[in-house]
Amino acid sequence: MSSHGVPVPMSSSKCGPLKGRADVPGDKSISHRSLILGAMAVGETRITGLLEGEDVLDTGRAMRAFGAEVTDHGGGEWSVHGVGVGGFAEPENVIDCGNSGTGVRLIMGAMASTPIVATFTGDASLNGRPMARVTDPLALFGAEAVGRTGGRLPMTIVGAKEPVPVRYVTPVPSAQVKSAVLLAGLNAPGQTVVIEKEATRDHTERMLQGFGAELTVEDTDEGHVITLTGQPELKPQVITVPRDPSSAAFPVCAALITEGSDVLVPNIGLNPTRAGLFETLRDMGADLTYENERTEGGEPMADLRARYSPNMKGIEVPPARAASMIDEYPVLSVVAANASGPTVMRGVKELRVKESDRIDAMATGLRANGVEVEDGPDWWIVQGRGMGNVQGGAECASHLDHRIAMSFLVLGMSTIDPVRVDDAGPVATSFPIFEPLMAKLGAKITRRNA
Numbered sequence: 001m002s003s004h005g006v007p008v009p010m011s012s013s014k015c016g017p018l019k020g021r022a023d024v025p026g027d028k029s030i031s032h033r034s035l036i037l038g039a040m041a042v043g044e045t046r047i048t049g050l051l052e053g054e055d056v057l058d059t060g061r062a063m064r065a066f067g068a069e070v071t072d073h074g075g076g077e078w079s080v081h082g083v084g085v086g087g088f089a090e091p092e093n094v095i096d097c098g099n100s101g102t103g104v105r106l107i108m109g110a111m112a113s114t115p116i117v118a119t120f121t122g123d124a125s126l127n128g129r130p131m132a133r134v135t136d137p138l139a140l141f142g143a144e145a146v147g148r149t150g151g152r153l154p155m156t157i158v159g160a161k162e163p164v165p166v167r168y169v170t171p172v173p174s175a176q177v178k179s180a181v182l183l184a185g186l187n188a189p190g191q192t193v194v195i196e197k198e199a200t201r202d203h204t205e206r207m208l209q210g211f212g213a214e215l216t217v218e219d220t221d222e223g224h225v226i227t228l229t230g231q232p233e234l235k236p237q238v239i240t241v242p243r244d245p246s247s248a249a250f251p252v253c254a255a256l257i258t259e260g261s262d263v264l265v266p267n268i269g270l271n272p273t274r275a276g277l278f279e280t281l282r283d284m285g286a287d288l289t290y291e292n293e294r295t296e297g298g299e300p301m302a303d304l305r306a307r308y309s310p311n312m313k314g315i316e317v318p319p320a321r322a323a324s325m326i327d328e329y330p331v332l333s334v335v336a337a338n339a340s341g342p343t344v345m346r347g348v349k350e351l352r353v354k355e356s357d358r359i360d361a362m363a364t365g366l367r368a369n370g371v372e373v374e375d376g377p378d379w380w381i382v383q384g385r386g387m388g389n390v391q392g393g394a395e396c397a398s399h400l401d402h403r404i405a406m407s408f409l410v411l412g413m414s415t416i417d418p419v420r421v422d423d424a425g426p427v428a429t430s431f432p433i434f435e436p437l438m439a440k441l442g443a444k445i446t447r448r449n450a
């Protein structure tokens, strides 16, 4: 569905080699956090390379509703004039976070320890996703939440009048939950502690330190212990958003399965909490190299070079790697379908509560296109058919999920018959230039009539 609610059906088919350079947009996780932390700092944060996808634009609008001045200077340059920790104003209207779990959960955290009331909603996908995972810990700060049955949006959060700091062990491996607690901890006096058993993306921790908060991270027997001292004055920052490894995944995987391809995806952050897919592809035998490796803004970076890799083998993906590639399993399953032998993915229950049930969405579409897939509550196995041997020819449902839509469009580049996607509109949430970028490399992705 486009943001206007009209489905955007597309199809993709075999094409000549993909060649050239793919400049993917800014990192979605860092873009959300730049706007939210900018709004909680005192003074003006400048942001270059912000992802101008619908998810992030919704977060920008939300920050305005809470009183920050958010200005688009054009060309990915933005500024946020923040109101300080505890300075959020009460929004006059409902906050619509669109399709974005990150947006709504982080913003709920950011306002939960301030004595204001806000009501949140989203699209049909977001309104079906679980929110108790954030409202449970936010209640410990003193915030109250009233939503629909099952802890679903629309939901009203009554911020704590006298917030208290919290010690919280995250029950699910989720950077969104961790971040919501840390952002709520900003306006609680004393130390808020979050403990996670499995490390998840650490952008909130790094950025909070960058904004001047006192935050320490320790590895202990209990897990990863993050301690934040509340009520700091956050100092505005100048931020250059790195390009998004989760978006880079699509041209990289497309190149690996399209005959003769050689694609360069420059300036990709390889923070170990995000780089699991690329390691996995290399373990499968992909011709994927890191060129020009360097460190920028404290983050490891490289240019990714992906070449057609006809002899990849299925593997058992280490479950310990799941959090570092959680958004990349759908497109990995497309590569797995073109590898030889089974690819086994375990410890991935979280895939069932994303924009769609991603195991079910991919398994159904892959099966319809001639790939054998088995699945259980927290695992799935894709039986690889060998490069170029997937039949294709079926229509796949994207279920309002950008990553499902893009994954099936990548699948169509390798199949014998074209693959159709019922609605690629959601791609605009995270990768608004996906279509022209892939076309420039040589992909055949076309819009169809509904």
Ligand SMILES: O=C(O)C1=C[C@@H](OP(=O)(O)O)[C@@H](O)[C@H](O)C1
Pocket: 028, 029, 030, 101, 102, 173, 174, 175, 176, 177, 179, 200, 201, 326, 327, 350
């Ligand atoms: O914190 C973030 O920016 C994100 C965390 C992940 O979600 P979970 O924390 O729910 O796993 C990921 O799927 C999402 O795309 C972005």
Ligand SMILES: C=C(OP(=O)(O)O)C(=O)O
Pocket: 099, 100, 101, 102, 103, 327, 354, 355, 403, 430
């Ligand atoms: C899961 C995702 O996003 P979110 O949770 O922010 O909707 C994603 O981008 O793959």
